[in-house]
Amino acid sequence: MLPFSSWEIGPIFRAMTRNKVGAVLIALQVAVTMCIIVNSVHILMERTEQMARDSGIDEANSFYLSSTGFADDFNDQVVIQTDLDAIRALPGVIDAMQINAIPISGGGWSMGLQTQPGAEFEGVGTAVYMVDDHVLNTLDLELIAGEAFQPSDIRWRERSQRDWPAEIIITRALTENLFPEQSYQDTVGKTLYINDDEPVIIKGIIDKLQAPWVGWERLENAMLSPEQTLFSSSMYFVRTEPGRLDELMPAVEQMLADSNKGRVVRGLRSMQETRERTYRRDQAMIKILTTVMITLTLVTALGIVGLASFNVNRRRKQIGTRRALGASQASVLRYFMLENFLISSIGVILGAVLTVGLNIYLVQSLGLTKLHWWLIPVGMLTLWLVGQLAVLGPARRATATSPAIATRTV
Amino acid sequence: MLNMQNVTKIFRTDLVETRALSDFNLHVKEGEFVTVTGPSGSGKTTFLNIAGLLESFDDGVYDLDGQNVRHLNDTQRSRLRNEKIGFIFQSFNLIPDLDLFDNVDVPLRYRGFNSSERKRRIERCLELVGLANRMKHLPAQLSGGQQQRVAIARALAGEPRFLLADEPTGNLDSKMAHSVMQLLKDINDEGTTIVMVTHDPSLAREAKRNIFVKDGKVSDVTHITASTPEQVASISASGACHV
Ligand SMILES: Nc1ncnc2c1ncn2[C@@H]1O[C@H](COP(=O)(O)OP(=O)(O)OP(=O)(O)O)[C@@H](O)[C@H]1O
Ligand SMILES: [Mg+2]
Numbered sequence: 001m002l003p004f005s006s007w008e009i010g011p012i013f014r015a016m017t018r019n020k021v022g023a024v025l026i027a028l029q030v031a032v033t034m035c036i037i038v039n040s041v042h043i044l045m046e047r048t049e050q051m052a053r054d055s056g057i058d059e060a061n062s063f064y065l066s067s068t069g070f071a072d073d074f075n076d077q078v079v080i081q082t083d084l085d086a087i088r089a090l091p092g093v094i095d096a097m098q099i100n101a102i103p104i105s106g107g108g109w110s111m112g113l114q115t116q117p118g119a120e121f122e123g124v125g126t127a128v129y130m131v132d133d134h135v136l137n138t139l140d141l142e143l144i145a146g147e148a149f150q151p152s153d154i155r156w157r158e159r160s161q162r163d164w165p166a167e168i169i170i171t172r173a174l175t176e177n178l179f180p181e182q183s184y185q186d187t188v189g190k191t192l193y194i195n196d197d198e199p200v201i202i203k204g205i206i207d208k209l210q211a212p213w214v215g216w217e218r219l220e221n222a223m224l225s226p227e228q229t230l231f232s233s234s235m236y237f238v239r240t241e242p243g244r245l246d247e248l249m250p251a252v253e254q255m256l257a258d259s260n261k262g263r264v265v266r267g268l269r270s271m272q273e274t275r276e277r278t279y280r281r282d283q284a285m286i287k288i289l290t291t292v293m294i295t296l297t298l299v300t301a302l303g304i305v306g307l308a309s310f311n312v313n314r315r316r317k318q319i320g321t322r323r324a325l326g327a328s329q330a331s332v333l334r335y336f337m338l339e340n341f342l343i344s345s346i347g348v349i350l351g352a353v354l355t356v357g358l359n360i361y362l363v364q365s366l367g368l369t370k371l372h373w374w375l376i377p378v379g380m381l382t383l384w385l386v387g388q389l390a391v392l393g394p395a396r397r398a399t400a401t402s403p404a405i406a407t408r409t410v
Numbered sequence: 411m412l413n414m415q416n417v418t419k420i421f422r423t424d425l426v427e428t429r430a431l432s433d434f435n436l437h438v439k440e441g442e443f444v445t446v447t448g449p450s451g452s453g454k455t456t457f458l459n460i461a462g463l464l465e466s467f468d469d470g471v472y473d474l475d476g477q478n479v480r481h482l483n484d485t486q487r488s489r490l491r492n493e494k495i496g497f498i499f500q501s502f503n504l505i506p507d508l509d510l511f512d513n514v515d516v517p518l519r520y521r522g523f524n525s526s527e528r529k530r531r532i533e534r535c536l537e538l539v540g541l542a543n544r545m546k547h548l549p550a551q552l553s554g555g556q557q558q559r560v561a562i563a564r565a566l567a568g569e570p571r572f573l574l575a576d577e578p579t580g581n582l583d584s585k586m587a588h589s590v591m592q593l594l595k596d597i598n599d600e601g602t603t604i605v606m607v608t609h610d611p612s613l614a615r616e617a618k619r620n621i622f623v624k625d626g627k628v629s630d631v632t633h634i635t636a637s638t639p640e641q642v643a644s645i646s647a648s649g650a651c652h653v
């Protein structure tokens with residue numbers, strides 16, 4: 001191993017400054033690539049994290065569908081009760097209930113809750129799920145304080161009705177929003193006000209349940225209201241034993257359609273499909289960003305290959321001369337690798353500045369989160385590595401240059 | 411010092427086989443100044459390339475400084491070139507993007523000298539060729555004769571035992587050619603063995619020995635008398651590049 005001086009860093013750098021157009025362009029390309037890649041990775045991570053948030057329910061084994069009666073003699077109350085009994089009795093069904101809105105589906109009902117009565121107080125927003133006493137089992141929720149609904153708690157709600165049941169169950173996140181000073185256990189039994197001044201009492205706290213709107217910043221604010229709706233359409237939510245979803249979805253749909261000809265059954269959809277639909281844009285965004293990142297990296301790598309190949313060809317005589325003067329093949333390889341390393345270094349240092357700049361802009365203009373600091377060194381390392389890999393081919397070709405070139409070319 | 415016996419070099423292309431050297435025999439002793447002349451295509455450059463380990467050969471024996479070089483690997487050959495051989499080329503072969511200092515520095519870095527040692531050698535050698543005040547100039551800012559002087563400084567900086575030159579004056583006018591020749595003779599008088607290919611008969615006559623190459627063989631050897639007193643004087647003035 002020769003000493004460091006044989007690495008020729010100084011001469012390589014000085015030679016580069018006398019012939020800088022190509023090097024500057026590649027350094028800029030590296031900088032821009034790094035800036036875009038690191039910010040894209042940051043966005044990807046943020047999206048992936050959001051998509052990975054737990055909705056709180058047993059998504060893998062759940063589906064829902066709706067029933068809309070049209071016959072003159074259609075009695076919602078009777079049909080709903082009959083339907084639910086029949087669904088719950090099906091082998092493979094763990095539980096089922098009627099619900100007014102589906103978590104993470106995009107559409108639902110929201111209300112404001114406040115700890116003091118009066119229109120002058122600001123309420124805390126929450127999603128409202130109207131459910132019966134089967135809710136914990138059907139959605140697979142965990143009650144962490146207070147009590148569950150009893151069958152006697154459940155009431156029927158007419159379309160025009162404005163008032164609320166006396167007791168509700170809310171999520172831990174919601175109660176922590178309402179009572180930031182207290183531990184959630186202590187909020188059971190407290191009175192909240194809905195519609196400015198109508199009191200409701202916290203009967204229980206559930207660990208987690210997401211609202212229908214995944215883009216909402218208070219996504220985990222949700223309340224369970226013990227009531228079944230008598231609206232023109234009723235939605236049934238069904239949870240099956242693991243592995244039986246595919247078989248039970250059409251079975252339940254068929255059963256409901258057959259049991260009463262005075263209605264239409266539609267909107268059959270699994271929770272997994274609901275999740276896919278909800279996050280479809282994010283998935284598309286991830287795909288686009290990934291494609292952009294790969295393309296950009298490839299283009300940069302090709303640029304590096306191009307510049308290095310050009311330099312190798314342009315310097316054939318110089319390489320031959322260096323070989324004649326005693327450069328080993330390893331020295332020639334190192335020369336080109338080092339040259340690229342220097343160009344990349346300028347690129348990634350500039351890239352780090354651009355990356356932070358773009359992130360600051362995105363934070364300010366689009367409300368993105370701040371970049372994790374470690375993405376910068378990782379991005380620098382990645383581009384250094386891309387550069388070294390890209391230059392390897394041309395550099396190896398350079399080592400094959402015969403020293404005889406020195407005397408054979410004019 | 412340099413001993414070639416029946417060295418044969420064949421260039422093969424898809425269509426033709428060229429015997430550039432066939433049974434080439436030559437013995438160059440330590441301290442000699444040998445000029446090589448011969449018609450174009452006779453194999454002079456090929457001989458020089460093999461002598462300087464730039465090219466391999468197909469048959470025969472070549473001993474450099476008592477070492478058989480036939481089976482050395484590329485790294486060993488590079489090292490021998492770096493330590494024992496200095497090259498001077500017809501078209502100077504300076505690196506255009508490096509200033510004179512960095513050009514002379516090239517072989518010294520491969521040698522692994524530290525920076526103060528390199529600096530000392532570079533300055534001494536550029537001084538020897540009369541260009542110490544142009545160290546920060548680029549090759550393009552010099553005349554052909556000056557460029558060749560830099561190339562000589564570069565060849566000498568590593569203190570090689572053996573200097574090989576392929577028509578070093580081929581791109582120079584006769585005045586510059588003679589001054590370069592004078593420089594080489596001074597260097598030779600300091601003890602460096604020199605083999606120089608040239609087309610110029612008047613330069614060839616200035617060496618101690620001239621060999622004539624024809625069809626890849628040494629066909630004639632002329633011995634010339636030793637240096638004139640005038641040359642001896644110029645050597646002591648230059649002090650040569652030995653440091
Ligand atoms: N790389 C090569 N491939 C094929 N043939 C070659 C190669 N290099 C040299 N030759 C041939 O070998 C022979 C000797 O060439 P060489 O260059 O040694 O001649 P030279 O005596 O130096 O000529 P000149 O005075 O013109 O420089 C020539 O016939 C030449 O065409
Ligand atoms: Mg020749």
